Amino acid sequence: AQSVTQLDSHVSVSEGTPVLLRCNYSSSYSPSLFWYVQHPNKGLQLLLKYTSAATLVKGINGFEAEFKKSETSFHLTKPSAHMSDAAEYFCVVSGTDKLIFGTGTRLQVFP
Amino acid sequence: NAGVTQTPKFQVLKTGQSMTLQCAQDMNHEYMSWYRQDPGMGLRLIHYSVGAGITDQGEVPNGYNVSRSTTEDFPLRLLSAAPSQTSVYFCASSLVNTDTGELFFGEGSRLTVL
Numbered sequence: 001a002q003s004v005t006q007l008d009s010h011v012s013v014s015e016g017t018p019v020l021l022r023c024n025y026s027s028s029y030s031p032s033l034f035w036y037v038q039h040p041n042k043g044l045q046l047l048l049k050y051t052s053a054a055t056l057v058k059g060i061n062g063f064e065a066e067f068k069k070s071e072t073s074f075h076l077t078k079p080s081a082h083m084s085d086a087a088e089y090f091c092v093v094s095g096t097d098k099l100i101f102g103t104g105t106r107l108q109v110f111p
Numbered sequence: 112n113a114g115v116t117q118t119p120k121f122q123v124l125k126t127g128q129s130m131t132l133q134c135a136q137d138m139n140h141e142y143m144s145w146y147r148q149d150p151g152m153g154l155r156l157i158h159y160s161v162g163a164g165i166t167d168q169g170e171v172p173n174g175y176n177v178s179r180s181t182t183e184d185f186p187l188r189l190l191s192a193a194p195s196q197t198s199v200y201f202c203a204s205s206l207v208n209t210d211t212g213e214l215f216f217g218e219g220s221r222l223t224v225l
Contacts, residue, residue: 009151036214043115043201043216044154090153097161098144098169099214101153 002027002095006102014110019063019078021105023091026072032094033074035065036101039087047089050074061085081109113137117202117217124192124224132187132220134202140215142205143185147171147198148219154201160185192224 007022025031035047048059055067061084065076074091086109091102118133136143144159146169156169160179174196176188185204189196199221203214 041219043218044203044214045216046213049213097142097167098156098159101146101155103151103153 002031002093002100004033004091004093004100004102006091006105008105009103010106010108012108012110013081015083016080019076019081019085019107021076021089021091021107023074023076023102024072025074025091025093027093033065033067034092034094034099035059035063035074035076036090036092037087038090038104044090047076081107083109083111085109115202115204115215115217117200117220119220120218121221122223124189124222126192126194126224128192130189130192132189132200132202132222134185134187134217135183136185136202136204136215137183138204138206138215139182140204140206141182142207143179144169144203144214145175145177145185145187146201146203148201149198157187157200189222192222194224196222197224198222 003026005024033050036044037047038044048057050057050067058064063078088104088106090104092099115136141162145157146154148154155171158177160166166177199219202217205214
């Protein structure tokens with residue numbers, strides 16, 4: 001069965017410093033992996049996706065993630081945080097006809 | 112550009128009442144789904160549909176009913192509301208299956224059951 005574990009429920013950074021949101025996955029086959037973002041009182045929006053092409057995936061708003069099969073990880077990074085990045089982020093793995101969501105990481109950005 | 116539209120945005124019910132959350136998409140997507148979001152639990156799949164006339168259960172289907180008579184609409188019915196169904200509900204759709212496709216989400220329906 002497929003699953004994802006987001007290792008931090010909350011992450012706080014200062015504006016202009018790097019962001020790292022950690023995600024480990026479990027899958028019985030080569031998975032598709034996604035990061036979604038949810039701003040307050042909004043629906044979710046796709047940030048980036050990995051579907052067995054390049055292992056380093058670039059997304060919107062300067063975010064990127066690297067698929068590491070040996071570590072079963074798909075961590076999300078951004079070199080320099082912006083105040084508008086404050087949101088909840090979900091790591092997601094594909095299952096059969098469904099997406100399986102992690103429990104989310106809330107990112108706070110301080111000025 | 113409407114995308115995925117959910118109604119109502121807010122609803123308060125009493126225990127035992129029934130109601131329907133509406134979901135409509137105008138992107139001609141075959142795949143539609145309903146999730147509930149609860150604090151600390153991420154999103155959990157309730158029901159999904161891979162096309163008109165086809166529905167299937169997700170992770171937490173009990174107490175909910177769905178139908179898919181058209182490509183555009185995918186209503187979620189609460190048969191007899193319980194306080195445990197207090198949650199934020201999201202409808203999402205995708206052009207193809209979820210393996211490589213992007214899910215498009217509505218803005219959510221916040222339900223409180225007293």
